[in-house]
């Protein structure tokens with residue numbers, strides 16, 4: 819059964835969405851489905867008919883400063899987790915424009931990063947919200 823992740827990356831060439839674990843554990847493949855973060859490695863394509871999908875490419879214009887914050891705070895190292903985190907964060911900022919640190923940590927709980935130790939990522943998000 820075709821997965822949303824495969825169609826995005828292979829057929830539509832939207833390679834910003836990454837595959838990490840492929841098993842719903844890492845969050846690297848996060849996209850928005852009708853505005854809500856989902857793990858595209860677990861979403862069968864058949865569930866996406868007539869529904870709005872937004873990938874990190876589509877968010878580049880709406881949250882450009884967020885990418886700058888990531889670089890400034892050291893929240894991006896190898897970058898493997900970054901697209902998924904940006905997507906999750908964008909959804910959080912819609913739901914909670916001024917999130918607390920606790921809300922940020924809860925929102926990002928499913929997005930694993932092996933490089934940064936999370937502090938830079940959390941700071942980037944809080945600083946972005948403060949703009």
Ligand code: FES
Pocket residue numbers: 836837838839840841842843844845846847848857858859860
């Ligand atoms: S690749 Fe989808 S959660 Fe890891």
Ligand code: FES
Pocket residue numbers: 893894895896897898899900930931932933934
């Ligand atoms: S920056 Fe490398 S996994 Fe997060």
